[in-house]
Amino acid sequence: MAAALDMAQDAPPGGVTAAPLALDCRDVTVRFMSERRAVTALEGVSLSLESGSFLTLLGPSGCGKSTLLRVVADIVQPSAGSVSVLGRTPAQARQNRDIGFVFQDASLLPWRNAIDNVRLPLEVGGRRELPAGAMRPQDLLDLVGLSGWEKALPHELSGGMRQRVAIARALLGGPRLLLMDEPFGALDEITRDRLNEELLRIWAETGTTIIFVTHSIYEAAFLGQKVLMLAARPGRVRELVAVSLPEPRRLAVRESPEFVALAARLRALLETC
Amino acid sequence: MSLQATMPATSAAATADAMDAAWLAAQQRLRWRRRIMPLFGGAALLFVWWALVAVFQVRPFIAPSPEVVAITFYQKFGMLMQNLWPTAIEAVCGFLLGNFAAITLATVFVHRKAVDEAFFPIAVLINSIPVVAKAPILVLLMGNGLSPKIAIAGIIVFFPTLVNMVRGLEAVNPQAMELMHVLSATKWEVFMKLRLQTSLPFLFSALKIAASTAVVGAIVGEWIGSQEGIGALIIQATYNFDSALLYATVLCGSFFSILFFLTIRLIERFVVRWQPEGAP
Numbered sequence: 001m002a003a004a005l006d007m008a009q010d011a012p013p014g015g016v017t018a019a020p021l022a023l024d025c026r027d028v029t030v031r032f033m034s035e036r037r038a039v040t041a042l043e044g045v046s047l048s049l050e051s052g053s054f055l056t057l058l059g060p061s062g063c064g065k066s067t068l069l070r071v072v073a074d075i076v077q078p079s080a081g082s083v084s085v086l087g088r089t090p091a092q093a094r095q096n097r098d099i100g101f102v103f104q105d106a107s108l109l110p111w112r113n114a115i116d117n118v119r120l121p122l123e124v125g126g127r128r129e130l131p132a133g134a135m136r137p138q139d140l141l142d143l144v145g146l147s148g149w150e151k152a153l154p155h156e157l158s159g160g161m162r163q164r165v166a167i168a169r170a171l172l173g174g175p176r177l178l179l180m181d182e183p184f185g186a187l188d189e190i191t192r193d194r195l196n197e198e199l200l201r202i203w204a205e206t207g208t209t210i211i212f213v214t215h216s217i218y219e220a221a222f223l224g225q226k227v228l229m230l231a232a233r234p235g236r237v238r239e240l241v242a243v244s245l246p247e248p249r250r251l252a253v254r255e256s257p258e259f260v261a262l263a264a265r266l267r268a269l270l271e272t273c
Numbered sequence: 274m275s276l277q278a279t280m281p282a283t284s285a286a287a288t289a290d291a292m293d294a295a296w297l298a299a300q301q302r303l304r305w306r307r308r309i310m311p312l313f314g315g316a317a318l319l320f321v322w323w324a325l326v327a328v329f330q331v332r333p334f335i336a337p338s339p340e341v342v343a344i345t346f347y348q349k350f351g352m353l354m355q356n357l358w359p360t361a362i363e364a365v366c367g368f369l370l371g372n373f374a375a376i377t378l379a380t381v382f383v384h385r386k387a388v389d390e391a392f393f394p395i396a397v398l399i400n401s402i403p404v405v406a407k408a409p410i411l412v413l414l415m416g417n418g419l420s421p422k423i424a425i426a427g428i429i430v431f432f433p434t435l436v437n438m439v440r441g442l443e444a445v446n447p448q449a450m451e452l453m454h455v456l457s458a459t460k461w462e463v464f465m466k467l468r469l470q471t472s473l474p475f476l477f478s479a480l481k482i483a484a485s486t487a488v489v490g491a492i493v494g495e496w497i498g499s500q501e502g503i504g505a506l507i508i509q510a511t512y513n514f515d516s517a518l519l520y521a522t523v524l525c526g527s528f529f530s531i532l533f534f535l536t537i538r539l540i541e542r543f544v545v546r547w548q549p550e551g552a553p
Contacts, residue, residue, distance in 0.1 A: 070451075073451075073455050074454075074455075075451050075454055075455065094454075094455060094457055095457050097456075097457075099455060100455075101451070101452065101455045103448040103451065103452065104448070105446070105448055107446055107448040107449045107452055109449070109466070109467065109470065110547040111470050111545075111546070111547040120456070120466070121456050123462075123466065124453065124456050124457075124458035124459075124462040124463075124466060125456045125457035125458050125459075125462070126457070126459075153546075153547050154547070155547060
């Protein structure tokens with residue numbers, strides 16, 4: 001809710017134009033050396049994303065989905081091209097705590113209990129105060145459905161619960177851009193379905209922009225308002241597919257003819273990548 | 274329990290309860306067996322020892338029978354403790370100094386790769402010299418007091434801790450490092466919040482080894498030149514063909530080693546309460 005307020009403040013006076021872009025990539029290229037040969041992870045990727053939207057990145061392995069996410073989070077530096085996150089450079093956005101990141105493995109600190117893991121962002125990086133009106137660690141644990149598990153250590157939680165804690169941690173401080181790198185990839189299908197549905201609820205409640213990397217066609221189609229299909233070697237944009245499924249979405253939407261047709265289209269596209 | 278819910282008849286639930294109870298009892302029996310069997314093993318070994326000495330009529334100065342060792346241990350307890358004291362001080366001081374130096378150097382190595390490259394091979398080289406060869410050098414350098422023994426105990430614990438601590442500080446989950454970067458954490462914060470805690474299971478596995486090797490170091494140091502201590506007593510008893518005293522002294526030294534080890538393990542239980550992923 002705090003994020004929604006911030007966005008309103010960022011809008012240019014007069015309110016003629018739409019909300020500012022959450023992400024604007026122009027011709028982003030990433031090359032790095034690996035075992036004495038240059039690898040092009042991304043080539044000429046351009047992409048713009050409106051605030052408050054939900055984008056899924058889909059593509060075969062080696063298409064640079066994770067690399068693109070890491071460029072946005074200022075973990076990887078692009079070799080060429082420009083990236084603007086909420087009108088800032090990725091480094092400024094990172095220092096301003098505009099970005100939350102959820103990794104494939106929950107990467108909780110195993111010696112800290114759930115709530116202390118959520119609290120970690122307040123203890124590092126020289127920012128110790130939560131912005132006024134922001135959700136507190138306890139509120140975030142409630143939001144991700146972990147009320148009563150505050151004192152549990154990571155090894156006492158299931159894989160799905162650990163990932164919920166990681167989401168709560170990424171949401172602390174109300175980041176305006178949430179980057180998720182195959183966060184449910186290691187979970188069983190039932191847990192994954194449930195978390196997919198809950199993620200849409202969390203997205204609706206917080207109003208944050210989400211970029212979600214997956215290699216599941218169903219996950220990409222179910223979650224995204226748009227699906228960005230990347231092709232591999234070198235990683236490049238194959239197509240940006242708009243998803244016109246009704247919102248808010250429930251799991252049952254996956255049985256609808258529209259969803260089935262969309263999944264079939266994405267699968268056909270994926271085969272050409 | 275969910276099994277009971279699906280069963281319609283109460284008799285079925287009662288059967289399940291009985292099975293639970295039987296299973297628990299079986300677990301309990303297994304636990305007790307694990308506790309008692311080592312005692313049987315020890316008793317059997319003592320009996321074999323006693324029988325061998327009795328049957329072959331081994332002369333007391335070659336090898337004493339277990340009851341003679343026990344009697345000597347009891348009668349000379351005061352003298353043994355008097356000699357254990359300096360050895361214990363040397364071992365504990367060496368343990369503290371050696372490990373402190375190793376932990377400090379490991380921290381420097383992890384943050385300054387050049388220092389690692391310059392000095393790690395030298396550490397390996399020094400470590401490859403046998404303790405019995407290092408000991409006389411240190412006695413010549415530092416005289417006949419406690420200090421050369423402390424130095425030997427320190428050097429002997431230094432290397433395993435250095436290697437383990439470097440490994441532990443570097444065993445950080447790469448995604449956790451990326452997380453720290455996204456949170457704009459400083460190097461100091463990464464060290465305090467992430468690396469140090471990650472290294473603790475590695476550190477403690479080195480410390481548990483160090484607890485017994487520090488005692489070995491102190492004893493070896495005393496062999497080179499000392500009037501008191503477990504090492505000195507071992508040499509004296511050997512020269513006097515007092516095998517009962519020799520065995521009792523060895524026993525006394527190993528009791529102390531075990532106590533030292535258990536103390537470290539107790540501290541570990543208290544400090545490392547989480548379940549480490551992929552630690553030794």
